[in-house]
Amino acid sequence: MQIAGLNTLGISIARIDYAPLGQNPPHTHPRATEILTVLEGTLYVGFVTSNKPAPNRNKFLSKVLNKGDAFVFPVGLIHFQFNPNPHKPAVAIAALSSQNPGAITIANAVFGSDPQISDDVLAKAFQVEKNTIDWLQAQFWENNHY
Numbered sequence: 001m002q003i004a005g006l007n008t009l010g011i012s013i014a015r016i017d018y019a020p021l022g023q024n025p026p027h028t029h030p031r032a033t034e035i036l037t038v039l040e041g042t043l044y045v046g047f048v049t050s051n052k053p054a055p056n057r058n059k060f061l062s063k064v065l066n067k068g069d070a071f072v073f074p075v076g077l078i079h080f081q082f083n084p085n086p087h088k089p090a091v092a093i094a095a096l097s098s099q100n101p102g103a104i105t106i107a108n109a110v111f112g113s114d115p116q117i118s119d120d121v122l123a124k125a126f127q128v129e130k131n132t133i134d135w136l137q138a139q140f141w142e143n144n145h146y
Contacts, residue, residue, distance in 0.1 A: 012099055018043065018083035018090040025105055026080045032101030034073040034094050036081065038065045041090025045071050047079035078106060112140030 012032070016024060018041070036045065046062030064084075065071055073079040075097070083090040110117065111133075119133040126133070 032098035
């Protein structure tokens with residue numbers, strides 16, 4: 001949408017700047033595979049496979065990337081990037097295989113939906129007390145940063 005020449009070509013690209021200890025939290029792109037290349041600094045990255053039959057069900061794959069390294073996140077899988085350095089920022093380029101990859105940040109979708117998902121449903125799904133779910137949902141109030 002921001003680079004007219006790329007519209008309808010089936011690709012997207014983004015520069016991501018990570019503060020020291022900054023992250024791109026667990027999220028998914030429902031319509032695109034992503035390849036991430038580190039331009040500066042170090043990133044700890046990973047993704048979780050889908051709910052396939054055992055023994056590979058929900059397998060977590062991760063790697064520490066340095067300048068020049070690349071990593072592929074398959075379409076639709078939950079993934080993240082984290083800068084483990086407390087003193088230096090990191091920079092990466094992400095290329096995606098769709099001009100409209102979509103992005104679903106997991107915590108925002110589950111705990112910040114509007115209207116909220118029932119705390120009974122989430123407490124059962126996460127096997128925690130309802131007050132834990134209520135606390136998590138409260139972190140996503142629209143004005144919680146004031």
